Amino acid sequence: MQNDLFVERVDPSEFDRVARILAVAYSNDPIHIWAMPNAATRLRDAAVFFKLYLRWMRSDNRDVFATSDRSSVVVTSLVRKNESAYSKGIRNLPAMIRNRSPVNDYFEWIETFRPNVDHRYGEFVGSLPNASRPTGFFLLSKVFKMFDREGLPVWAWSSNPINLPMYRRLGYQIGDQLRRDPFTPPVHLMWRPAMPLKEQEKSQ
Numbered sequence: 001m002q003n004d005l006f007v008e009r010v011d012p013s014e015f016d017r018v019a020r021i022l023a024v025a026y027s028n029d030p031i032h033i034w035a036m037p038n039a040a041t042r043l044r045d046a047a048v049f050f051k052l053y054l055r056w057m058r059s060d061n062r063d064v065f066a067t068s069d070r071s072s073v074v075v076t077s078l079v080r081k082n083e084s085a086y087s088k089g090i091r092n093l094p095a096m097i098r099n100r101s102p103v104n105d106y107f108e109w110i111e112t113f114r115p116n117v118d119h120r121y122g123e124f125v126g127s128l129p130n131a132s133r134p135t136g137f138f139l140l141s142k143v144f145k146m147f148d149r150e151g152l153p154v155w156a157w158s159s160n161p162i163n164l165p166m167y168r169r170l171g172y173q174i175g176d177q178l179r180r181d182p183f184t185p186p187v188h189l190m191w192r193p194a195m196p197l198k199e200q201e202k203s204q
Helices: 012-025 030-035 042-056 085-090 095-100 102-111 136-150 161-169 197-203
Strands: 007-009 062-067 072-079 119-127 154-158 173-178 187-192
Touching (some): 007 136, 030 102, 062 136, 119 136, 136 161
Antiparallel strands (some): 072 119, 173 187
16 A cells, blocks of 8 residues: 555545545445335435435544545444444434435344444445555455554444455454345444554554
8 A cells, every 4th residue: 555545534525525435335245226126316326315414414433544546434432331323323314215215224134233332333344446456455444443442343234245354354254144035135243353553563
């Protein structure tokens, strides 16, 4: 990775740009193909979804990080024991989106598997396919070091098996494939224990 690249927290003024990046990154993701079956409008619909998600579900516990060239983005949140990152935020979305989107029920089902401990939640991560260099791994490795300093594990899930090897390299433990029903995409739950400080110092 070139030395000029770094990771920084994204200001809310850039959320529209982040939404477009995530829309492009998730254009071939199984859950987005299922939730937005019209290929002709999927990119536009995904951009609207991410824009609403970021702006209506704003939380003091949510952080958005990106590489300095804005080729990769990750949306994370801090979740405390006995709390839910999703169900609390979904009430802030417009009623039309909340009631009509099949993603709502799908996410609520996934929420039932969330571990009841303090953790960081990896909500969305995406990279532009035409980026001049692979930056997704670089971004996540830097962000995870921040979480290691907090002493917090990371919980996430993925409906795209293509990404699982990268997640394993980043320290995630990949769970069994889960399927809600024959009509929705299966998912893998992922858990990354916090790296002990001594091990973290050795890796730097």
